[in-house]
Amino acid sequence: MQIKESENQVLITVSSKIYPLEAVYGAAYVFLNRTYIFLDEKKKGEILITLKAKEKMDKKQLENLAGEFYNELLNYSLRNEISKNNQKLREYIVSRALIGALGEDEEEVELEKTEEEPEEKIEEWKGDYLGLSIPWEKKFRKK
Amino acid sequence: MEGRLFRAFHPLGKEVQKKIKIFMTISFNKNIYSLKAIKKTIQAYKNLAKFKVAEKGSYFKIELTDIKKEIETIIEDEFCNYVLSQVKE
Numbered sequence: 358m359q360i361k362e363s364e365n366q367v368l369i370t371v372s373s374k375i376y377p378l379e380a381v382y383g384a385a386y387v388f389l390n391r392t393y394i395f396l397d398e399k400k401k402g403e404i405l406i407t408l409k410a411k412e413k414m415d416k417k418q419l420e421n422l423a424g425e426f427y428n429e430l431l432n433y434s435l436r437n438e439i440s441k442n443n444q445k446l447r448e449y450i451v452s453r454a455l456i457g458a459l460g461e462d463e464e465e466v467e468l469e470k471t472e473e474e475p476e477e478k479i480e481e482w483k484g485d486y487l488g489l490s491i492p493w494e495k496k497f498r499k500k
Numbered sequence: 501m502e503g504r505l506f507r508a509f510h511p512l513g514k515e516v517q518k519k520i521k522i523f524m525t526i527s528f529n530k531n532i533y534s535l536k537a538i539k540k541t542i543q544a545y546k547n548l549a550k551f552k553v554a555e556k557g558s559y560f561k562i563e564l565t566d567i568k569k570e571i572e573t574i575i576e577d578e579f580c581n582y583v584l585s586q587v588k589e
Contacts, residue, residue: 378532382584382587382588383588385584385588386584386585386588389581389584389585393577393578393580393581394580394581394584395577395580396529396532396533396584397529397532398529398531398532398558404532409577
Protein backbone atom coordinates (compact mmCIF):
# COMPACT_ATOMS: atom_id res chain seq x y z
CA MET A 358 0.00 0.00 0.00
CA GLN A 359 1.38 3.39 -0.99
CA ILE A 360 -0.08 6.64 0.30
CA LYS A 361 0.36 9.84 -1.72
CA GLU A 362 -1.01 12.49 0.58
CA SER A 363 -0.16 15.40 -1.73
CA GLU A 364 -2.21 13.82 -4.51
CA ASN A 365 -4.92 12.75 -2.06
CA GLN A 366 -4.66 9.17 -3.22
CA VAL A 367 -3.66 5.71 -2.10
CA LEU A 368 -2.32 2.90 -4.27
CA ILE A 369 -3.14 -0.72 -3.52
CA THR A 370 -1.76 -3.79 -5.24
CA VAL A 371 -3.66 -7.05 -4.99
CA SER A 372 -3.13 -10.48 -6.44
CA SER A 373 -5.87 -11.62 -8.80
CA LYS A 374 -5.34 -15.17 -7.52
CA ILE A 375 -6.51 -14.13 -4.05
CA TYR A 376 -9.00 -11.47 -5.06
CA PRO A 377 -10.70 -12.24 -8.39
CA LEU A 378 -11.38 -9.40 -10.79
CA GLU A 379 -15.12 -9.70 -10.12
CA ALA A 380 -14.47 -8.99 -6.43
CA VAL A 381 -12.33 -5.95 -7.33
CA TYR A 382 -15.14 -4.62 -9.54
CA GLY A 383 -17.65 -5.16 -6.73
CA ALA A 384 -15.57 -3.42 -4.09
CA ALA A 385 -14.71 -0.58 -6.47
CA TYR A 386 -18.39 -0.08 -7.26
CA VAL A 387 -19.14 0.45 -3.56
CA PHE A 388 -16.48 3.18 -3.37
CA LEU A 389 -17.47 5.04 -6.54
CA ASN A 390 -19.43 7.71 -4.67
CA ARG A 391 -16.53 8.54 -2.31
CA THR A 392 -13.48 8.08 -4.50
CA TYR A 393 -12.19 8.16 -8.05
CA ILE A 394 -10.96 4.68 -8.87
CA PHE A 395 -8.58 3.58 -11.56
CA LEU A 396 -7.54 -0.01 -12.16
CA ASP A 397 -4.48 -1.27 -13.98
CA GLU A 398 -2.48 -4.46 -14.27
CA LYS A 399 0.96 -4.02 -12.82
CA LYS A 400 2.31 -7.46 -13.68
CA LYS A 401 0.55 -10.59 -14.86
CA GLY A 402 -1.83 -11.48 -12.01
CA GLU A 403 -1.33 -8.23 -10.06
CA ILE A 404 -3.97 -5.52 -10.07
CA LEU A 405 -3.01 -1.97 -9.19
CA ILE A 406 -5.90 -0.02 -7.66
CA THR A 407 -5.68 3.76 -7.40
CA LEU A 408 -8.11 5.30 -4.93
CA LYS A 409 -8.30 9.07 -5.18
CA ALA A 410 -10.52 10.61 -2.53
CA LYS A 411 -13.09 13.13 -3.76
CA GLU A 412 -12.70 15.14 -0.56
CA LYS A 413 -9.37 16.20 0.92
CA MET A 414 -8.04 13.54 3.32
CA ASP A 415 -5.01 13.31 5.57
CA LYS A 416 -2.66 10.34 5.79
CA LYS A 417 -4.67 8.60 8.51
CA GLN A 418 -7.92 8.98 6.60
CA LEU A 419 -6.33 7.63 3.42
CA GLU A 420 -5.04 4.65 5.38
CA ASN A 421 -8.54 4.02 6.70
CA LEU A 422 -9.92 4.31 3.19
CA ALA A 423 -7.51 1.63 1.98
CA GLY A 424 -8.42 -0.56 4.97
CA GLU A 425 -12.11 -0.23 4.20
CA PHE A 426 -11.41 -1.11 0.59
CA TYR A 427 -9.54 -4.26 1.64
CA ASN A 428 -12.51 -5.26 3.82
CA GLU A 429 -14.90 -4.74 0.94
CA LEU A 430 -12.62 -6.80 -1.30
CA LEU A 431 -12.78 -9.65 1.17
CA ASN A 432 -16.54 -9.30 1.42
CA TYR A 433 -16.98 -9.49 -2.35
CA SER A 434 -14.52 -12.38 -2.67
CA LEU A 435 -16.59 -14.40 -0.23
CA ARG A 436 -19.82 -13.42 -1.95
CA ASN A 437 -18.33 -14.51 -5.24
CA GLU A 438 -17.25 -17.83 -3.79
CA ILE A 439 -20.66 -18.52 -2.22
CA SER A 440 -22.39 -17.48 -5.43
CA LYS A 441 -20.27 -19.95 -7.42
CA ASN A 442 -20.94 -22.77 -4.95
CA ASN A 443 -24.70 -22.19 -4.89
CA GLN A 444 -25.17 -21.58 -8.58
CA LYS A 445 -26.74 -24.94 -9.40
CA LEU A 446 -29.00 -24.84 -6.37
CA ARG A 447 -30.19 -21.30 -7.25
CA GLU A 448 -30.88 -22.30 -10.83
CA TYR A 449 -32.87 -25.30 -9.62
CA ILE A 450 -34.95 -23.18 -7.21
CA VAL A 451 -35.68 -20.54 -9.85
CA SER A 452 -36.63 -23.11 -12.47
CA ARG A 453 -38.96 -24.86 -10.00
CA ALA A 454 -40.53 -21.54 -9.06
CA LEU A 455 -41.04 -20.64 -12.72
CA ILE A 456 -42.61 -24.00 -13.51
CA GLY A 457 -44.89 -23.63 -10.49
CA ALA A 458 -45.86 -20.11 -11.49
CA LEU A 459 -46.58 -21.27 -15.04
CA GLY A 460 -49.01 -23.94 -13.75
CA GLU A 461 -50.78 -21.43 -11.52
CA ASP A 462 -51.08 -19.00 -14.39
CA GLU A 463 -52.79 -21.55 -16.59
CA GLU A 464 -55.28 -22.31 -13.82
CA GLU A 465 -55.88 -18.60 -13.29
CA VAL A 466 -56.49 -18.06 -17.01
CA GLU A 467 -59.04 -20.86 -17.03
CA LEU A 468 -60.75 -19.40 -13.97
CA GLU A 469 -60.80 -15.93 -15.55
CA LYS A 470 -62.33 -17.38 -18.71
CA THR A 471 -65.16 -18.99 -16.79
CA GLU A 472 -65.71 -15.82 -14.79
CA GLU A 473 -65.77 -13.65 -17.91
CA GLU A 474 -68.57 -15.60 -19.60
CA PRO A 475 -71.73 -13.50 -19.34
CA GLU A 476 -74.47 -15.05 -17.33
CA GLU A 477 -77.77 -15.14 -19.16
CA LYS A 478 -80.59 -14.00 -17.02
CA ILE A 479 -83.55 -16.22 -17.46
CA GLU A 480 -86.63 -14.48 -16.37
CA GLU A 481 -89.56 -16.31 -15.13
CA TRP A 482 -92.42 -16.88 -17.63
CA LYS A 483 -95.04 -14.32 -16.95
CA GLY A 484 -97.44 -15.36 -19.64
CA ASP A 485 -97.89 -14.14 -23.23
CA TYR A 486 -99.56 -10.85 -22.38
CA LEU A 487 -98.72 -9.37 -25.82
CA GLY A 488 -100.03 -12.37 -27.67
CA LEU A 489 -96.80 -13.04 -29.50
CA SER A 490 -97.16 -16.78 -29.53
CA ILE A 491 -100.46 -16.60 -31.47
CA PRO A 492 -99.88 -17.12 -35.21
CA TRP A 493 -100.71 -14.21 -37.52
CA GLU A 494 -103.35 -16.19 -39.47
CA LYS A 495 -105.10 -17.18 -36.32
CA LYS A 496 -104.94 -13.71 -34.82
CA PHE A 497 -106.30 -11.83 -37.88
CA ARG A 498 -108.57 -14.54 -39.25
CA LYS A 499 -111.79 -13.20 -40.72
CA LYS A 500 -114.56 -14.30 -38.65
CA MET B 501 -3.45 8.63 -16.96
CA GLU B 502 -1.67 11.49 -18.66
CA GLY B 503 -2.60 15.13 -19.00
CA ARG B 504 -0.90 17.74 -21.15
CA LEU B 505 -1.24 21.51 -21.39
CA PHE B 506 -0.89 23.43 -24.62
CA ARG B 507 -0.82 27.10 -25.46
CA ALA B 508 -1.66 28.41 -28.90
CA PHE B 509 1.05 30.66 -30.39
CA HIS B 510 1.14 32.98 -33.38
CA PRO B 511 3.84 32.09 -35.98
CA LEU B 512 5.81 35.17 -34.81
CA GLY B 513 5.87 33.79 -31.33
CA LYS B 514 3.18 35.98 -29.81
CA GLU B 515 0.58 34.33 -27.74
CA VAL B 516 -2.68 34.80 -29.56
CA GLN B 517 -5.00 33.03 -27.18
CA LYS B 518 -4.94 33.30 -23.47
CA LYS B 519 -7.23 30.35 -23.27
CA ILE B 520 -5.37 27.16 -22.49
CA LYS B 521 -6.37 24.29 -24.67
CA ILE B 522 -6.15 20.96 -22.96
CA PHE B 523 -6.08 17.49 -24.29
CA MET B 524 -5.53 14.36 -22.31
CA THR B 525 -5.01 10.68 -22.84
CA ILE B 526 -6.38 7.92 -20.63
CA SER B 527 -5.08 4.38 -20.98
CA PHE B 528 -7.40 1.55 -20.03
CA ASN B 529 -6.01 -1.94 -19.63
CA LYS B 530 -7.74 -4.39 -21.97
CA ASN B 531 -7.76 -7.14 -19.34
CA ILE B 532 -9.70 -4.93 -16.91
CA TYR B 533 -11.85 -2.55 -18.98
CA SER B 534 -14.05 -3.61 -21.87
CA LEU B 535 -14.36 -1.64 -25.08
CA LYS B 536 -18.14 -1.83 -24.73
CA ALA B 537 -18.00 -0.01 -21.39
CA ILE B 538 -15.67 2.62 -22.82
CA LYS B 539 -17.96 3.19 -25.81
CA LYS B 540 -20.99 3.53 -23.55
CA THR B 541 -19.14 6.12 -21.48
CA ILE B 542 -18.09 8.06 -24.56
CA GLN B 543 -21.72 8.08 -25.63
CA ALA B 544 -22.69 9.55 -22.26
CA TYR B 545 -19.89 12.15 -22.34
CA LYS B 546 -20.11 13.07 -26.04
CA ASN B 547 -21.38 16.59 -25.33
CA LEU B 548 -18.54 17.39 -22.94
CA ALA B 549 -15.52 16.65 -25.13
CA LYS B 550 -14.32 15.01 -28.33
CA PHE B 551 -13.07 11.45 -28.03
CA LYS B 552 -10.74 9.33 -30.07
CA VAL B 553 -10.19 5.65 -29.31
CA ALA B 554 -7.04 3.79 -30.27
CA GLU B 555 -5.49 0.45 -29.36
CA LYS B 556 -1.90 0.24 -28.31
CA GLY B 557 -0.56 -3.06 -27.02
CA SER B 558 -2.65 -4.19 -24.10
CA TYR B 559 -4.27 -0.77 -23.67
CA PHE B 560 -7.16 1.21 -25.10
CA LYS B 561 -5.95 4.79 -25.46
CA ILE B 562 -8.68 7.39 -25.22
CA GLU B 563 -7.76 10.87 -26.37
CA LEU B 564 -9.92 13.71 -25.10
CA THR B 565 -9.91 17.06 -26.90
CA ASP B 566 -12.08 20.20 -26.88
CA ILE B 567 -12.97 19.61 -23.26
CA LYS B 568 -15.52 21.98 -21.80
CA LYS B 569 -13.82 24.54 -19.61
CA GLU B 570 -16.07 24.01 -16.58
CA ILE B 571 -15.29 20.33 -16.25
CA GLU B 572 -11.71 20.04 -17.48
CA THR B 573 -10.32 19.41 -13.99
CA ILE B 574 -12.63 16.54 -13.16
CA ILE B 575 -13.52 14.95 -16.49
CA GLU B 576 -10.60 12.50 -16.42
CA ASP B 577 -11.48 11.04 -13.01
CA GLU B 578 -15.21 11.11 -13.63
CA PHE B 579 -14.71 9.41 -16.99
CA CYS B 580 -12.70 6.59 -15.34
CA ASN B 581 -15.35 6.11 -12.68
CA TYR B 582 -18.11 5.99 -15.27
CA VAL B 583 -16.25 3.36 -17.31
CA LEU B 584 -15.80 1.27 -14.17
CA SER B 585 -19.50 1.50 -13.35
CA GLN B 586 -20.31 0.35 -16.89
CA VAL B 587 -17.89 -2.58 -16.60
CA LYS B 588 -19.66 -3.69 -13.42
CA GLU B 589 -23.05 -3.50 -15.10
